[in-house]
Amino acid sequence: MSISEAQDEIIEEFSFFDDWMDKYEHIIDLGKELKGIDDSQLLEEHLVKGCQSKVWLTAEVQGDILNFAANSDAIITKGLVALMIRVLSGLKPEEIMHADLYFVDRIG
Secondary structure, three states: OOHHHHHHHHHHHHOOOOOHHHHHHHHHHHHHHOOOOOHHHOOHHHEOOOOOOOEEEEEEEEOOEEEEEEEEOOHHHHHHHHHHHHHHOOEOHHHHHOOOOOHHHHHO
């Protein structure tokens, strides 16, 4: 699935929610569903700097594909990270570098 296809799928998914609270509930559910990373990977070197919440991000290279895994100590942040992983994981680095990420603005 391309980056645009993944983003469009998320936009359509969120279009079913009229209320911003329903959107937050969905993001929370996505955070709960995110497998996360093993506790042994919750290291300073995987910590995303500049976040108010703690977010740990790992990337694994398989051939020319990047696969991301993450965890957060805040459930809404974890849900947002789950969305980013859904859009960007399983792609080539060049695709990620040139991505036009528009889905966050469009889901509100």
